[in-house]
Amino acid sequence: MTARQRVVIIGGGFAGLRAARGLRRAPADVVLVDRANHHLFRPLLYQVATGLLPAGDIAPPLRRILAEQRNTRVLLGEATAVNPHAQTVTVTAADGTAQRLGYDHLVLAAGATDNYFGHDQWAAVAAGMKTLRQAVELRDRLLHAFETAAASRDEQARRRWLTFAIVGGGPTGVELAGQLAALARRTLRGQFHDLDPAHLRIVLTEHGDAVLAPFPDPLRRHAHRRLRDLGVDVRLGYSAADIDEHGITLQSAHGGDPQRLATPTVIWAAGVTPVPLTAQLAEDAGASRDHKGRIKVRPDCTVPGHPEIFAIGDLANVHDLPGIAEPALQQGRYVAKVISHRLGRGPHPGLFRYLDLGTMATISPFDAVADVRGLHLHGPLGKAAWAGVHLAFLTGWPNRLGVLANWAWTLGSGRRQQQLILDTRTVRPAAARPA
Ligand SMILES: Cc1cc2nc3c(=O)[nH]c(=O)nc-3n(C[C@H](O)[C@H](O)[C@H](O)COP(=O)(O)OP(=O)(O)OC[C@H]3O[C@@H](n4cnc5c(N)ncnc54)[C@H](O)[C@@H]3O)c2cc1C
CATH class of the missing domain: 3.50.50.100 (FAD/NAD(P)-binding domain)
Incomplete structure (x- = not known):
């Protein structure tokens, strides 16, 4: 009997969470790693900052969202390194302990951080x-x-x-x-x-x-x-x-x-720039990045030369889409379909196509x-x-x-x-x- 495939998703934001939910019926063990214990709806952050909304209204806990999803484990910790050759991700917890997760499919969806343009x-x-x-x-x-x-x-x-x-x-x-x-x-x-x-x-x-x-x-x-x-x-x-x-x-x-x-x-x-993990992975996987620091991925959202690694959302460049929520959501959904197809579930969705909803x-x-x-x-x-x-x-x-x-x-x-x-x-x- 062959072992179940392992899917590691780094980031429970728009792209990563959508990918995880799309894999709910996949015959795989899914681990969703995030350094926060919640999914954050960033478009309404300014309403928290100006006292209109309480923080909890825009940040449901990842564990609550995925509680019914039996094939998925939520892991709180920072992904500090990816080894694309050994196919492992190092995750460091808040207390400093680190663990290595092996993967058969990796989805890098860790988003972006502030860009101070050299200052x-x-x-x-x-x-x-x-x-x-x-x-x-x-x-x-x-x-x-x-x-x-x-x-x-x-x-x-x-x-x-x-x-x-x-x-x-x-x-x-x-x-x-x-x-x-x-x-x-x-x-x-x-x-x-x-x-x-x-x-x-x-x-x-x-x-x-x-x-x-x-x-x-x-x-x-x-x-x-x-x-x-x-x-x-x-x-x-x-x-x-x-x-x-x-x-x-x-x-x-x-x-x-x-x-x-x-x-x-x-x-x-x-302005924003991809999280630092992006540069590390790109370098070790031999992938190039665009002028915004995003990994240039293939039209199926995989990192060139590494069909087992997907990069999506704000840190990836596919068709040079803007860094907003909708492309991240659509890429997450797409990647879940590709992985499910590889695991024998559902048709291949073809290449990624973006539907601009405005x-x-x-x-x-x-x-x-x-x-x-x-x-x-x-x-x-x-x-x-x-x-x-x-x-x-x-x-x-x-x-x-x-x-x-x-x-x-x-x-x-x-x-x-x-x-x-x-x-x-x-x-x-x-x-x-x-x-
Ligand atoms: C203030 C603000 C307002 C915005 N308003 C809009 C808007 O109105 N409309 C719109 O369409 N878009 C808006 N955006 C953009 C939108 O939020 C992003 O395009 C979208 O969040 C990208 O999704 P993502 O999944 O790539 O990244 P994110 O949603 O940022 O998710 C990344 C996740 O990865 C986690 N993470 C990061 N690094 C690590 C690590 N090393 N290890 C573990 N976990 C990690 C983070 O905790 C986070 O949960 C806004 C963004 C901001 C900041």
């Missing part, structure tokens, strides 16, 4: 928003900035604490800017009577010449106008030249003197832009489409209902439930000093 030191002062912890820390920092401004008797200091700089005008930066404006103007105005709303300043910088670059021009212009209406200061053609705990220096693409913005709160939403970004509580296969929506209609799609893609009914209830409450009452500062250590006292 990694900025990570300490301009945190990104990729993980649940980062989102909760950002919430602490935002709420703490309001508290510190309210407590201060020095008008210059107040102005600095009420200045927020967001670097990157893609969907993450736009959504965060819009939501922060709503948090500040709608929710906090009624609670911080000694703060002057005129002192609030949200600056969104984008090095390109438009926000929401991947969207069609009319939707980009709509988003820009709406952000301006919300009071967001949108600076196009500006890049970060320097960031420290006192503020950010901006350089215009059109030349001129650098501009300094004094603020303790700089948020990085400017892109969306929200701007304010009643406005979002959506490009659905050439149909351009914005305003409340765009928002309804955005809300429907996000609810549909959330994992599990408890999370869908939780998110829906929180949205309804916030829209109806204008209040946010998650106005807690959990840890004041994340706010650097030195940032309160004059710039």
Whole structure:
């Protein structure tokens, strides 16, 4: 009797979780490795960071999702190395113990992390928003900035604490800017009577010449106008030249003197790069990477020369698709079909083909832009489409209902439930000093 095949999946995000679920009936032993114990719905992270949603609403535990799947084991730990020749993955647990897992099929779906474009030191002062912890820390920092401004008797200091700089005008930066404006103007105005709303300043910088670059021009212009209406200061053609705990220096693409913005709160939403494991695997497997650091895979999502290794989602380049959720989901589903076919279950799905279902970004509580296969929506209609799609893609009914209830409450009452500062250590006292 031949032994059951072993499938190891690294990463329980959009791509990896979808692959694992697609293998639920496969005659194989599946191990899903993730360094977090939850599946994170990243598109709603900014709503956690701005106090609209509790963390648990967008992060169901992987074990709960896969509890009924008898052929699948969830392993909490960091995949620290892949040996493509010995066909093993080294997984290191939080207590430092390491174990080696052998595989017959490997799915690398570990996603991406922040890209500071050679300025990694900025990570300490301009945190990104990729993980649940980062989102909760950002919430602490935002709420703490309001508290510190309210407590201060020095008008210059107040102005600095009420200045927020967001670097990157893609969907993450736009959504965060819009939501922060709503948090500040709608929710906090009624609670911080000694703060002057005129002192609030949200600056969104984008090095390109438009926000929401991947969207069609009319939707980009709509988003820009709406952000301006919300009071967001949108600076196009500006890049970060320097960031420290006192503020950010901006350089215009059109030349001129650098501009300094004094603020303790700089948020990085400017780009992503594949997790480090990607480079290690590519090098050891003899695969090449594109200019974004993604592994160039074959049209069936396998690493060239290694039909047993699949790379999918944000860390892989197949047809140069954008790093968004839908390609990751479709690749996960596809890879599960290929592996199932190899195990004697189901037909071969052919080469991977992407079905573009559209892109969306929200701007304010009643406005979002959506490009659905050439149909351009914005305003409340765009928002309804955005809300429907996000609810549909959330994992599990408890999370869908939780998110829906929180949205309804916030829209109806204008209040946010998650106005807690959990840890004041994340706010650097030195940032309160004059710039
Ligand atoms: C703030 C933000 C907002 C976004 N908004 C949108 C949006 O509105 N619409 C949209 O379509 N896309 C959006 N995206 C992009 C989308 O989230 C990604 O394209 C998608 O998550 C990619 O899926 P993935 O499976 O490749 O990676 P991920 O979903 O990131 O999953 C990777 C998983 O791998 C795990 N992992 C990483 N390294 C290791 C390791 N060494 N060992 C073990 N586990 C590891 C991580 O914990 C994670 O669970 C957004 C992304 C961010 C950060």
